[in-house]
Amino acid sequence: MANAIPVLEAIDQTLETKRRPPLDVVYEWVSTVDHKKIGLMYIAYALLFLLIGGFEAVLIRIQLAVPNNHFVSPQVFNRLFTMHGTTMVFFMGMPILFGFGNYLVPLMIGARDMAFPRLNAFSFWISAFGGLLLYFSYLGGDGLYGMGSAPDVGWFAYAPLTARIFSPGHSTDYWTLSLLLTGIGTTGTALNIMTTTICMRCKGMKLTRMPLFVWLMVVTSFLVFVAVSPLTAAQIMLTLDRYLGAHFFDTQAGGSAVLWMHFFWIFGHPEVYILVLPVFGFVSEIIPVFSRKAIFGYPAMVAASVAIGFISLSVWAHHMFTVGMGPAGNTFFVFSTMVISVPTGIKIFNWLGTLWGGKIIFKVPMMFCIAFLFQFLVAGLTGIMLSAAPFDWQLAGSYFLIAHFHYVLVGAIVTGLFGAFYYWYPKVTGRMMSETLGKWHFWLFIIGFHLTFDFMHLTGTLGMPRRIYTYEAGRGWEGLNLIIGIGALFQTVGTLIFVYNLVRSYYHGEIAGHDPWDAWTLEWATPSPPPAYNFAVEPTVRSRRPLWDLKHPEDQDENYE
Amino acid sequence: MLVLSVTLVIFLLVASLLLYVLIRYRQRPSDSEREPAQVYGSNQIELSWTVIPILIVVMLFLTTTRVILDTEAAPKPSSALDVTVVGHQFWWEYRYPKLGVVTANELHVPISDPAKPTPTYLSLSSADTDHSFWVPRLAGKTDLIPNRLNTMWIDPQKPGLYLGQCAQYCGTQHALMLLRVYAQSPEDFAAWIKQQQRPAEQNLSGNSAAAEGQTVFMHSACINCHTIAGTVASGRYGPDLTHVASRDTIASGPVKNTPENLRQWIADPNSMKPGVLMPSMHLNDHDLDVITAYLTTLH
Numbered sequence: 001m002a003n004a005i006p007v008l009e010a011i012d013q014t015l016e017t018k019r020r021p022p023l024d025v026v027y028e029w030v031s032t033v034d035h036k037k038i039g040l041m042y043i044a045y046a047l048l049f050l051l052i053g054g055f056e057a058v059l060i061r062i063q064l065a066v067p068n069n070h071f072v073s074p075q076v077f078n079r080l081f082t083m084h085g086t087t088m089v090f091f092m093g094m095p096i097l098f099g100f101g102n103y104l105v106p107l108m109i110g111a112r113d114m115a116f117p118r119l120n121a122f123s124f125w126i127s128a129f130g131g132l133l134l135y136f137s138y139l140g141g142d143g144l145y146g147m148g149s150a151p152d153v154g155w156f157a158y159a160p161l162t163a164r165i166f167s168p169g170h171s172t173d174y175w176t177l178s179l180l181l182t183g184i185g186t187t188g189t190a191l192n193i194m195t196t197t198i199c200m201r202c203k204g205m206k207l208t209r210m211p212l213f214v215w216l217m218v219v220t221s222f223l224v225f226v227a228v229s230p231l232t233a234a235q236i237m238l239t240l241d242r243y244l245g246a247h248f249f250d251t252q253a254g255g256s257a258v259l260w261m262h263f264f265w266i267f268g269h270p271e272v273y274i275l276v277l278p279v280f281g282f283v284s285e286i287i288p289v290f291s292r293k294a295i296f297g298y299p300a301m302v303a304a305s306v307a308i309g310f311i312s313l314s315v316w317a318h319h320m321f322t323v324g325m326g327p328a329g330n331t332f333f334v335f336s337t338m339v340i341s342v343p344t345g346i347k348i349f350n351w352l353g354t355l356w357g358g359k360i361i362f363k364v365p366m367m368f369c370i371a372f373l374f375q376f377l378v379a380g381l382t383g384i385m386l387s388a389a390p391f392d393w394q395l396a397g398s399y400f401l402i403a404h405f406h407y408v409l410v411g412a413i414v415t416g417l418f419g420a421f422y423y424w425y426p427k428v429t430g431r432m433m434s435e436t437l438g439k440w441h442f443w444l445f446i447i448g449f450h451l452t453f454d455f456m457h458l459t460g461t462l463g464m465p466r467r468i469y470t471y472e473a474g475r476g477w478e479g480l481n482l483i484i485g486i487g488a489l490f491q492t493v494g495t496l497i498f499v500y501n502l503v504r505s506y507y508h509g510e511i512a513g514h515d516p517w518d519a520w521t522l523e524w525a526t527p528s529p530p531p532a533y534n535f536a537v538e539p540t541v542r543s544r545r546p547l548w549d550l551k552h553p554e555d556q557d558e559n560y561e
Numbered sequence: 562m563l564v565l566s567v568t569l570v571i572f573l574l575v576a577s578l579l580l581y582v583l584i585r586y587r588q589r590p591s592d593s594e595r596e597p598a599q600v601y602g603s604n605q606i607e608l609s610w611t612v613i614p615i616l617i618v619v620m621l622f623l624t625t626t627r628v629i630l631d632t633e634a635a636p637k638p639s640s641a642l643d644v645t646v647v648g649h650q651f652w653w654e655y656r657y658p659k660l661g662v663v664t665a666n667e668l669h670v671p672i673s674d675p676a677k678p679t680p681t682y683l684s685l686s687s688a689d690t691d692h693s694f695w696v697p698r699l700a701g702k703t704d705l706i707p708n709r710l711n712t713m714w715i716d717p718q719k720p721g722l723y724l725g726q727c728a729q730y731c732g733t734q735h736a737l738m739l740l741r742v743y744a745q746s747p748e749d750f751a752a753w754i755k756q757q758q759r760p761a762e763q764n765l766s767g768n769s770a771a772a773e774g775q776t777v778f779m780h781s782a783c784i785n786c787h788t789i790a791g792t793v794a795s796g797r798y799g800p801d802l803t804h805v806a807s808r809d810t811i812a813s814g815p816v817k818n819t820p821e822n823l824r825q826w827i828a829d830p831n832s833m834k835p836g837v838l839m840p841s842m843h844l845n846d847h848d849l850d851v852i853t854a855y856l857t858t859l860h
Contacts, residue, residue: 074733154730161690251707297602322704324711327633331626338618349610355582359597381568388564388625393701397728463697465728468736
């Protein structure tokens with residue numbers, strides 16, 4: 001790797017770790033307002049829910065591996081898919097991405113912490129409580145007549161299935177309240193990220209010199225501001241329906257089921273962009289470093305990201321093509337959804353342009369980013385297929401749709417996240433993760449991913465709808481579902497190897513130093529792990545790649561930007 | 562088809578470029594320590610890969626709009642058959658308003674001749690939660706939403722049995738709310754309609770078990786949920802049983818309509834479809850036998 005910068009090497013050598021009494025450590029973490037510790041707590045919490053949500057998925061796939069299976073009852077199955085979706089979106093996806101954002105954004109812009117450290121801590125703890133509340137429903141969801149347990153209304157909880165008559169007990173209320181609380185936490189973090197980015201950039205870091213990851217976190221935060229409110233409002237309305245005699249969504253009394261759908265999807269579609277945009281940020285940081293080239297077309301990347309953010313607010317009813325909105329409504333949403341493919345495609349082409357002419361290094365973080373590129377390409381293309389409403393009329397609500405969105409959620413988002421873990425782990429812990437274990441993780445996971453989700457497209461085109469706890473033999477779905485289940489097992493083993501790698505490398509990983517990947521953004525100018533104050537002296541930057549400028553004084557970026 | 566071809570071409574193009582780049586520009590051991598040429602962008606290239614996708618999107622949008630209009634704004638021929646579909650947890654109610662027929666779970670429609678089309682127009686609504694009517698080989702799905710009327714049409718041209726199932730999660734037994742659409746020749750369809758228009762057979766003097774079963778049925782709570790035309794049974798909560806013995810399946814598809822299955826269903830519906838809304842009637846064996854004998858006469 002490149003030569004260490006003398007000042008930073010000196011700082012590295014003066015830092016020491018001493019053993020401290022455990023209670024002190026616990027107190028420090030519970031009361032911390034340091035963005036790095038809060039970020040790590042978000043990530044650890046999300047990893048726990050990744051394992052739980054993944055376990056729920058495995059149970060689902062075992063039940064569906066053969067027709068007419070009796071591994072779990074329909075009631076348990078319906079709770080499993082509801083909890084799997086709710087957990088993965090709200091208690092895995094959101095916290096892990098905001099955890100990375102929390103950790104990295106101040107470091108990348110040369111700041112000492114977030115703008116509102118105590119709000120930051122509050123946001124984490126209220127989100128964490130939300131997750132625990134959701135899972136408490138397994139114990140507490142019974143209600144008056146012993147009905148209910150965990151919620152079983154699906155992760156988007158369509159009305160009027162969520163009305164008291166169709167969902168007695170308290171399971172739906174656990175769903176509503178836990179998400180309401182976690183939404184408060186998400187909004188707080190978004191507020192922090194926006195304010196920090198606008199107000200606390202170091203000297204010389206104009207907005208046009210911020211790392212792309214920071215830009216993407218800003219757009220994500222903007223989406224959070226716009227999108228979370230409709231969900232919160234809808235949940236309050238639902239609770240009013242259930243307990244105070246309101247009839248917003250109560251179709252038996254003239255309310256509207258479609259109204260819930262609009263509210264939910266006005267949140268729900270930007271939500272999936274909230275989940276994917278930070279991962280675009282990861283990939284935009286990692287691919288240049290492992291191609292040894294600057295990102296191709298930085299201004300276009302920023303413009304495309306902002307465009308995606310705005311357009312994503314206008315596409316929501318493509319989740320409702322089968323609801324009977326009529327040709328005018330359907331046509332509008334076909335158009336807006338197809339339009340969003342243009343800036344998204346631009347991003348893929350720019351990543352390709354970054355790789356072109358570079359010197360590509362196939363270390364584990366990069367391998368995950370390359371898998372991301374292929375898989376996100378496919379996900380986007382099946383999305384374009386589904387954006388054609390007549391196509392959607394056949395394949396919405398089927399396993400084709402599940403395959404599409406898991407291609408985005410697992411094939412793009414989780415895959416990119418794995419890359420981010422391997423890339424930034426050395427910065428967080430001071431040690432490298434094992435490349436060997438990483439390669440085992442990569443191949444097992446990717447093979448499993450494709451076994452599961454490639455074949456899942458076929459079950460959908462053969463007519464298999466989603467959310468069914470079993471199916472008859474003779475529809476042509478049996479063999480495919482078995483393969484899908486086997487893929488799930490591969491992914492499980494891969495993920496467990498990853499978790500093992502995380503833990504083992506903490507104790508036995510190779511010492512990383514402050515810049516193991518020879519990268520160019522400010523976080524790599526701090527020791528690994530960074531001290532609580534991040535930067536001893538506020539940095540001054542003159543380009544998008546301040547460390548490139550330091551390492552290549554003869555050919556600085558500022559001459560080209 | 563156009564959408565599929567366009568996306569396939571885009572995939573092949575971009576994926577092969579990606580593959581090429583990964584092989585051509587991989588780091589080789591012989592590479593010097595020097596960094597490659599730093600290229601920050603290219604206005605021409607970026608402009609072209611913005612404009613070309615916009616053109617592709619416009620083309621896809623226009624063709625898609627045409628299909629949407631052809632489907633949703635198609636003029637309704639006067640010879641179309643009207644069927645009202647009401648979704649229930651977890652069965653399908655079918656009413657043929659102009660023909661005076663009410664049935665459940667098995668939809669019969671005439672096949673259509675392209676020269677003189679006789680499509681079937683379905684009015685879709687729901688008695689409880691959201692459902693969705695999806696028979697893939699006949700049409701895309703349209704949702705059944707309570708307090709809302711949706712319309713769709715099907716136009717089968719080949720006779721046969723078309724399978725599907727509810728495609729919007731509606732509760733515990735969403736998975737077994739199956740669809741069976743029998744597309745029949747115009748003659749067969751007319752014969753079926755005539756049969757369905759008749760009230761239930763009243764004269765059961767030749768079959769003592771069935772006659773006793775009828776008496777038991779009409780004095781049980783069964784009549785509060787089920788209708789048998791021509792008798793006091795006029796409940797609307799459960800499927801119409803006037804011609805139950807003419808159906809191939811019961812329980813909305815998953816159970817074959819045999820006397821043994823019918824008897825077990827009545828004894829304990831939950832044993833065959835756990836979570837179904839029909840309660841077990843806790844009838845004794847004798848009552849079960851005679852009621853089954855009665856229902857099997859209802860062709």
